[in-house]
Amino acid sequence: xxxxxxxxxxxxxxxxxxxxxxxxxxxxxxxxxxxxxxxxxxxxxxxxxxxxxxxxxxxxxxxxxxxxxxxxxxxxxxxxxxxxxxxxxxxxxxxxxxxxxxxxxxxxxxxxx
Numbered sequence: 001x002x003x004x005x006x007x008x009x010x011x012x013x014x015x016x017x018x019x020x021x022x023x024x025x026x027x028x029x030x031x032x033x034x035x036x037x038x039x040x041x042x043x044x045x046x047x048x049x050x051x052x053x054x055x056x057x058x059x060x061x062x063x064x065x066x067x068x069x070x071x072x073x074x075x076x077x078x079x080x081x082x083x084x085x086x087x088x089x090x091x092x093x094x095x096x097x098x099x100x101x102x103x104x105x106x107x108x109x110x111x112x113x
Contacts, residue, residue, distance in 0.1 A: 004073035 006014040032052045039048040072080075 001070065001073060001076075004075045 002014045002018045003011050029052070032055060036044065036048050036051050
């Protein structure tokens with residue numbers, strides 16, 4: 001989606017920046033665990049271990065909001081419309097062949113003219 005929405009001059013930059021998401025996520029998760037383990041053992045075992053999971057729920061909510069608010073690219077919309085037309089055409093052809101094969105032979109030859 002990033003490549004489809006970005007301009008031709010900056011497409012590589014934005015696509016490359018998007019590919020950094022996973023490594024940055026690994027670094028942030030390691031940092032979160034490292035900070036939580038600085039708590040005393042009693043605190044960590046009773047409530048401290050929950051902090052990274054609560055933070056990840058917040059990130060999940062942000063990601064869901066972003067995904068729901070992004071519109072599809074024109075390239076995808078065009079491909080989806082083409083697929084819908086092809087699917088309707090296949091359904092019509094299946095229906096036509098079904099009707100054509102279930103009619104008496106004389107009617108079928110009359111309709112095919």
